[in-house]
Amino acid sequence: MDSHSVPVAPKATSNQACGIPVPVGPKVLLQSCQQQAVPEAPCVPYGVVICPGSASFPHGPETVAQRWLMAQRLAAFPDFTWEVKANDRAYHKQFKKRVAFCLTRKKYEDNTIKTAKYNALTFLPLNLYEQFHRLANLYFLFVILLQTVPEISTLPWFTLLLPLSCLLLLRGLRDLIDDIVSSPSVHWAGNPRRGPVGLFFSCSFSWKKWRDICVGDIICLRKDSFVPADLLLLSSSEPSSLCYVETADIDGETNLKFRQALLATHQELVSEASMAAFDGKVTCEEPNSRMHSFIGTLEWRGEKYSLDTEKILLRGCRIRNTETCYGLVIYAGLDSKIMKNCGKIKMKKTKLDRLMDRLVILIFVMLVITSFCLAFAAGFWAVKFQVEHSYLSSLYVGTSPAEQAFFTFWGFMILLSIIIPMSMYITFEFVYMVNSYFIDWDLEMYYPAKDMPAKARSTSLNDQLGQIEYIFSDKTGTLTQNIMTFKKCCINGIIYGTSEWKQVSMGSWGRLTLKSCEVSLAQRLAFCSVSFLAQWDPEPWRGPLGATTVQIIVMSYK
Known part of the structure; x- marks a missing residue:
């Protein structure tokens, strides 16, 4: 058998259940049976199954109506091409499936699951891609690129690259720690x-x-x-x-x-x-x-x-x-x-991050408008005073007023870029990290019953705590903690327990005797309370399969 092929059921076979040759397959079967009159028939059970490639239906319906209903149901499902043989690993290893172009991979996955967001190869590019989705980082990178132009540069470009690198490094280390801490292998290691x-x-x-x-x-x-x-x-x-x-x-x-x-x-x-x-x-x-x-x-x-x-x-x-x-x-x-059912991991932005992005856009627009006004004023000054006071514009000798205004615009963009301080974002990273440790150390959130302290699995979502606007809840009738403790009961006016009860109306209980009431209560407690007793066996497969003892709690009246 070719290692790159998958067993596929035969396309068609002959079956005389409908009176004509009917190919085996939900779509063709549906078309064939639709040509005949379909009488009223009971619904087909949900477990009715056609075996692919089989010319007979040992567990299938007998009437045309049932065949038609079955074909409609199977047409909504994919082909039955998943075959599992018990105790035969070699059988499953021979099958491959095409991923892209000529690339193939094994059809039957092993049980290894990697839920980590990063690995050794993808951490650097993926983390940088995520960090530059923050508009502030794009803004700082834009300013560094402007500093590389000698005509408008005020400082060497690497003097701004160093603090930006520190900011990216701190955020990257924090994301890496969050990914390691939130890994299921860490939480399940001691379980x-x-x-x-x-x-x-x-x-x-x-x-x-x-x-x-x-x-x-x-x-x-x-x-x-x-x-x-x-x-x-x-x-x-x-x-x-x-x-x-x-x-x-x-x-x-x-x-x-x-x-x-x-x-x-x-x-x-x-x-x-x-x-x-x-x-x-x-x-x-x-x-x-x-x-x-x-x-x-x-x-x-x-x-x-x-x-x-x-x-x-x-x-x-x-x-x-x-x-x-x-x-x-x-x-x-x-x-x-x-x-x-697990979706792809998406980048999470807190409300504070979204607010900061909006503020960066607003400040950048104000910066552009301010620089444009200053550049326009510089061009107007060049037209009026450059000829008379040429010594004031020695840097722009041989340039037109429009060119002077252009360079002045970018120069003011660099000079006023400190309106968005990079140090503020570096401070934010330290605040997030320290605040997560305070959550871990908070004794008021310690749960002594299970010896479980609070744990901040993400250090970047702390400001989301308490930001609840709407609560959607349903009433299912479940008691708090699913624990019900017997306090008291009243049977036909007689209180059993330590608390008092004020009788309001006898109702239907007034027509019953005390004995019949107690017997009725005992019967309901007997049939509504079931417990399972089991014994621990470290190697349960040794010997025959034993049965778990089931005990029904019965209250009888004497």
Whole structure:
């Protein structure tokens, strides 16, 4: 197989479901089925999938209407050309994709992600490009260029280049420190939950770093750990192969969501030997940014199983209330859905920076007007008095009044350029840096419960603190800190607790007996309060997959 080619499904095949030869493909299938009458039919489930290149649809619809609806749905999605083979790294390494012209790169990304803004090669040009987006730096550079002209220069040009270089150096070092401090590797270095994961390699699990994960690997995740890549859930320690995840880092929701593996993989993949023999093949859509959409199929042992979002663990999720779970890497690194949703890093300007840019424009316009007026006056003086008082204009011997006015204009531009002081911007850099240290040292912002002090991850946005104009909020019914402590309750007028309660109306409770009221409360507490008990196992893959004990808190009336 050519290393630069990608497997593509056959263009067409024969299928008699519509009574005519129908090519396999959403667009052609849609055109073919539109020629026939489409009767009323129930909607096709979202998980219905066509396997590319297949002449039959084992899990597909039977009627023309269902085929038409399915073709409409698949026409909105890209071709299913993303193929993942379990426990086969060599298979994925042979595929390449074209980047530009004759340049190619590997199709399947590894799990290495670099979120740093600069590197050794791009720091100098990129930082200078960003710094000269500040109008003040362009203004100072413009003045230095004027100083290089001997006819209008007042000082050697390098006398202004030195302070400008110091200003650029200070800002560049500050940007570099911010980039290093804000790097995820710094924040995650001491966090074991974002640390090594159990990677299945050479017929056994071993602890590996996130960057060692590749597409097609089988990994083991334990409770409270973060998902390192987009995974297909294969099995878990729960009896029904459920896996509870928290997506707070993705969508901000703290409520738990559950994912469930296929019954076939949950029952078969129960040991290291069975996982080593697992050779399933996943065919799905290309990497995309749709967080709540996934369509694919798993082909294993001659059977095909449809896949949807309920069987996928996204990178950034956190495993909750599940002892262990096992997954097959589908998308890794920059191909993961959360990274596809990350936009490009943009230059940030504070309100103070934008205000300073506007002031620089205003002052520069005033400087040009003032210099023009002075140059006009110099030209008028040359016309009136140059002949009579030639000794006063010895520098402009042999020049016309217009030429004298021209040179005078640029001369005054240099003389009056100090109206925008460069020292003020150098002072700003020191103020920003020192102020960030004061934020780090502020004991009033220390959180003793988690031993977490305040940390200024950016030293260039300090003046943005407190600059809030609008607050958009919604009411979701979530209690503060999600902590609810029992204080008191009143059952049919009888208070249980230490606080007093003033009865206003008996309402419907007045028709119930005391015993029935207490039983009703006990039933609601029993079915609305669920806790999960789990035991910590440093090597969860040793031995058979155990089930997490689930205990329901039951209050009974005696």
